[in-house]
Amino acid sequence: MSASDEIIQKYQDGAEYDHGFVTDIDTIEVPKGLSEETIKFISNQKKEPKWMLEWRLNAYNRLQKMKEPNWQKPKYPKIDYQELYYYSAPKSFKDGPKSLDEIDPEIKKTYDKLGIPLEEQKRLSGVAVDAVFDSVSVATTFKDKLKDIGVIFCSISEATREHPELVKKYLGSVIPVTDHFFATLNSAVFTDGSFVYIPPGVRCPMELSTYFRINAQNTGQFERTLIIADKNSYVSYLEGCTAPMRDENQLHAANVELIALEGAEIKYSTVQNWYPGDKEGKGGIYNFVTKRGDCRGNNSKISWTQVETGSAITWKYPSCILRGDNSQGEFYSVAITNNYQKADTGTKMIHLGKNTKSKIISKGISAGHADNTYRGLVSVHPKATGSKNFTQCDSLLVGNKCGAHTVPYIENKNSSSEVEHEATTSKISDDQLFYCRQRGLNQEEAVSLIVNGFCKEVLQQLPMEFAVEAQKLVGISLEGSVG
Amino acid sequence: MINIKNLAVSVEDKEIIKNLNLEINSGEVHAIMGPNGSGKSTLSYALSGKDGYEAKGEINYNGENILDLNTEERAQKGIFLAFQYPIEIPGVFTNNFLRTSVNAVKKSKGEKEINAVEFLSLVKEKSQKLKIDKEMLSRPLNVGFSGGEKKRNEILQMSLLEPNFVIMDETDSGLDIDALKVVSNGVNAMRSPKRSFLIITHYQRLLNYIKPDYVHVFANGKIVQSGDWKLALELENDGYAKFLN
């Protein structure tokens, strides 16, 4: 192993940060474009076992025969897949801003409004942080505690090396490699992500968050996450953060697979505020994510909670396959689009087992020139006796230059099931605004209060620390849209 | 405290208030009575700065012409409108709304904001006096409230915000005798030399419980007659006919 390889290895495994190695990193050549060479390079960098490389190459071969989909409402300019870099070297702080005074003042204002502590602000903007040792040591103690109870929480690359039997068994079992274009692309070139395994009967004592996974700073464009909850276990996983995340990568196409065995429960919460582009809608991030949960065992439960306020285009349908009898799937979503943002999001609840239940609460808020679509599928298989679904999708429109759409597909093939769907559209009424303002609240505070009330049912589902931040984020996202 | 001079108010290019002149001193209670459609609610909206109401002239409040201020600025300076039809806002819990409003006004005055615990005991004390069940406070604002509950909620807000100038827009509509008494007691408890009231109504009944210092008859876009509380009794007997042309 060459000296520079060793250094990369150390960095990736979360070893102590050493200022000295920076110059060495600069000399590595990172290949551009999509090819077998790129994939081999990635697999090599990650020190993956041979079967993993074969898995990737298999996906790459299938990709050659597939076409990018075009049925979604938000259209985007063609992406040249040969122009993208599929592997990014760890960032060097040499090129980052020297202090918070150098970052975009708009971003600094948002950080302040969200109440993000200064040290955190520095970390987010790439300013070198002295406290990095602390965060490494905090993370290490945290990991030790989990190890004691048998919980595995590490990067997916580490999992392919340390726990190959688990990865081999479950990877690609919820989202098949050839499911659709972006899933296949991800399977070929994924670079980073989380692996979680909760052993039988264990209730994970703390919320697992991507922040605690070492080196979360440089979130890859093709993340791959695999969470397995064994029998009767419980885990709550948080992803994302409220601060606007800028990234030179324009496309984020992650794959998230959740598997809940008998009696297990997985709670997956996302707060996403990727850079939405400027006021004219240029330069924002495309967030195309495939998220799927398999309630494999009887009496299992998977719930998705998401607050999507960023990205130029959000295109995702976190779904649940309700395979086990009595299993439950839940989807709570707040999707806010302002200026020129577009969202086409929703969920699929597939009822296969008996007495399965699903609940969908979707709140879409559209302002400016934005477009917000809820697209969902509730499918009840002929054998899924006694199943129940309740769906509520509400849209809030601000101004008449935006659009809100609901496209729900309902397929009920079983006579003993009950499927119910309701949708309403409304606006922030002038009377409501006037009432709040007459009680002393200014326009922004009034909008924030009313919109938070509209989203209440969803925000309540978020774990505590996320919920408070999310409320602030909801208020800020609609700035400048009313009046 | 409040001096209205040559006030003219138009809504969608139609002139509703033609030339209103009225002076209310601190501690006074004035009643404005008039037939339906005379523009009484327009006056309350113009005073509180609702969008869509074009006002010309002068509304002098403690030496400042408030026509230059927007709705929340007027509220923060101590002007309170008790709505005829209080608005429902789903998902926004009453408790939360009340505290946010109280703190917004405090902040504008440079005062320290009140925390959740302190606020809870303050609200408990005030709501008990108004016979408001604390269960109502944990419901979304005005959603599913009966007419009487909505009006009592308005009076609760008034007692929490402690405004200097209170406009009551047909507060008695939809109230039965008992609710009327509770509301009136709440209002009377707030009468003070530093506080003025403008009560807008077209029934005399409320004025039996909240005795005004002055009564004005409002018709055809202006005040056509002023007098003391006896004028209200006259109107009760004779109606508004002689003021309409």
Added chain:
Amino acid sequence: MIDIEKLKNHFKDFKKSGLANSQSIKNRTDAFERFCQKGIPTLKQEHWKYSPLSKDLAQFENLKFTVNQDKYFDAVNYEKFDHYQIVLKDGVLISENIKENGLEITQYKKDNFYEIEKNQILDFNNAFFTSGYEIKVDKNYQVKKPIVIYNYFSKDFEGNNINNKNFIFLDINSKVEIFEKNIFDEENLIFFTKNLDIELKQDASLIKYYLNSTNKNKTIYNFIRSKLEKNSQFEKFNFSHNVSSCRDEIIADLNGEHAFVSLNNIQHLSQKCFHEIKWEINHNEENTKSSQFVKSALHDDSVSAFQGKIFVESKAQKTDGYQLSRALLLSDQSKFLSKPELEIYADDVKCSHGSSSGSIDKDSIFYLRSRGINEVDAKKMMIEGFLAEVINKIKNEKIRSIFFNKLNEINNS
């Protein structure tokens, strides 16, 4: 089996047959070309997702559009109340033209060849249509008697493909009620397409009823395009019973302020029946109102599909759009597929929709049985009450009792 090549030959024969007038040949040929380009509808095409006609058309060897020369129609079929009659026998208008007071009923002569993207069956209809009716009502005239349209399919019809085009025009402030019913004297395999254009001028009012009952081996495609001007109203009531394979598509363009459209459908399906309803309401002006109401009782292997779209333009403020679809799945094999869609660009609107499906409420059955009613009768009562909610919206007593009688007849069979 029918395929594009066979259809190309059929079209050649059709052009030579003289069934189409020479002026329309160019338009028909353009339409047929569009049809060929889009192909026979399949599952993969979103517009035909729930009712790909490929399976239905596979039953046909060839298309035969012979015209029945016999104009006999048994008077016993006529409704008992006083009405104007329009009789189409095997697709041909055989009744006399009517011109009295402010009402005119004639053969179809409008020749409307518009295209709708993704709708190739409309193109098929444009290419092959032969006959139909036209109803015109004059300004300010309120037609006193209802018009009854009889679609009669006789035993001796040798063809298997009928394509009609119809037109209804209501001038300013006019009013008419129309009741349409299908009468089948046979169980032959027939592919039937019908395109109706409706134009309602300011203040006009049209109420249309359609009774489509027991059609074995029929594949029916109905397409209605309606344009409503200021203050006009269009109400439709459909009763679909045991339609073997039917698709009813309606587009309503609300082009004037205060226009109102109300679409209502009762479905009672058994065996392997399939019925799709596809409605699209476009709110293009302020203060327009729409209501969509569907109730379905599905037995055996029947399938019901409902696609209802409410579209609101950005200037169509104060729109009031309402949609409700409810289905009772009465057997383990029946299916309900629904896609209630909202596409909204204006913010001051009131739009809501609801869709639910399930079995008959067990508590209600228990309550009826505790009052001495047996289970079978109790279920029948529940189904009748369920569907009656739609029938009760009909204001015309005669038509309402026709619909109720039909429901009774079905329930007691």
